[in-house]
Amino acid sequence: MTVSAMEEVARLAGTIENDSVKRWKDGGGKVLGYACITTPPEVIDAAGLLPYRVRALGNANTEIADAHLARFNCSFCRSCLQLGLDGTYDFLDGLVETNGCDHLRGMFENWQYVSPSPFFHYVKVPHLATEDAVRYFEEELRLFREAIEGYFDVVITDDALRDAMKRQEDIRDRLRTVYRMREGAQPSFTGAEALAIFLVASAVPYDDFIELADRVVEEREGTSVPRPRARLMLCGAATDELELIREMEGVGGLVVADGLCYGARAFWSSADLAAEPIGALAGLYLGEMLCPRMYTDFPRRRDFVLEAVRAARTSRPSPSARWPGSTWARCCARGCTPTFPGAGTSSSRPSSGRRSTA
Numbered sequence: 001m002t003v004s005a006m007e008e009v010a011r012l013a014g015t016i017e018n019d020s021v022k023r024w025k026d027g028g029g030k031v032l033g034y035a036c037i038t039t040p041p042e043v044i045d046a047a048g049l050l051p052y053r054v055r056a057l058g059n060a061n062t063e064i065a066d067a068h069l070a071r072f073n074c075s076f077c078r079s080c081l082q083l084g085l086d087g088t089y090d091f092l093d094g095l096v097e098t099n100g101c102d103h104l105r106g107m108f109e110n111w112q113y114v115s116p117s118p119f120f121h122y123v124k125v126p127h128l129a130t131e132d133a134v135r136y137f138e139e140e141l142r143l144f145r146e147a148i149e150g151y152f153d154v155v156i157t158d159d160a161l162r163d164a165m166k167r168q169e170d171i172r173d174r175l176r177t178v179y180r181m182r183e184g185a186q187p188s189f190t191g192a193e194a195l196a197i198f199l200v201a202s203a204v205p206y207d208d209f210i211e212l213a214d215r216v217v218e219e220r221e222g223t224s225v226p227r228p229r230a231r232l233m234l235c236g237a238a239t240d241e242l243e244l245i246r247e248m249e250g251v252g253g254l255v256v257a258d259g260l261c262y263g264a265r266a267f268w269s270s271a272d273l274a275a276e277p278i279g280a281l282a283g284l285y286l287g288e289m290l291c292p293r294m295y296t297d298f299p300r301r302r303d304f305v306l307e308a309v310r311a312a313r314t315s316r317p318s319p320s321a322r323w324p325g326s327t328w329a330r331c332c333a334r335g336c337t338p339t340f341p342g343a344g345t346s347s348s349r350p351s352s353g354r355r356s357t358a
């Protein structure tokens with residue numbers, strides 16, 4: 001039986017060490033794990049390594065992790081730590097830590113303490129995007145490059161970095177296309193399907209993803225998913241739980257826009273391919289990721305969300321919809337289907353192009 005491109009995406013997205021990673025490893029390739037949106041995968045790619053973004057995929061078992069990272073820490077970090085300590089991530093040849101948040105640092109440092117990775121590097125990321133901070137981050141990225149060169153016995157040239165930047169831009173272009181096909185008047189993807197594609201993009205080699213993404217877009221172009229009773233935008237941080245979105249969409253919603261670091265915030269902006277590569281990467285990953293960890297950046301995050309809501313024409317909640325006593329909360333608690341505010345009344349239009357994050 002022929003497997004559709006979207007079915008292949010779902011299979012890859014739901015597996016930590018997927019078939020593409022196994023083929024890469026079988027061919028002698030090395031895999032470097034990272035988690036934070038501020039880590040430039042271009043530096044890893046330019047060294048001939050596979051950048052792999054660590055994810056939890058809804059893992060609910062944190063028994064081992066809880067012995068090292070207290071339960072008041074976020075479940076995403078504890079779930080990733082569990083997978084690191086139980087052997088699921090043993091295929092990784094190294095880890096890259098950043099100070100994305102204290103919970104994330106605790107995850108990486110306990111992981112490295114209990115089950116040391118052969119290569120471990122800490123990239124310090126400032127909390128401001130001032131001129132001085134960007135220069136500081138440039139130096140951090142140079143140290144990152146040198147650490148990879150020294151351990152893996154490779155040379156990362158500026159030309160290799162530019163080539164890697166072009167490959168990442170190819171990936172971002174495909175992800176923006178999927179995003180626009182989801183936010184249109186007749187979405188071609190569900191929110192869960194779109195997130196699955198976003199997750200695969202940071203978990204397989206470049207060639208594998210480009211070929212698969214092009215097949216998915218061709219397969220879904222001109223099609224539409226069933227009309228929802230509410231068009232939703234999902235915002236948050238490290239949300240990689242496909243099942244969470246499936247649950248939301250299973251009761252009549254459709255996630256047509258997002259502000260997630262595993263979603264739109266990871267691919268909406270672009271690096272300046274004509275600029276000096278380290279400087280361009282520092283400017284992109286420090287100044288354009290719209291992460292809540294960045295001080296003084298709230299106005300741009302707010303504007304990003306408001307523009308995404310307008311472009312995707314999300315449903316307008318009624319004044320009576322309030323947590324925790326809202327229709328959604330009451331119905332989900334009882335296992336019944338809620339009646340969404342504004343059902344069948346919202347219209348939508350396709351996005352006209354990339355959103356500006358400046």
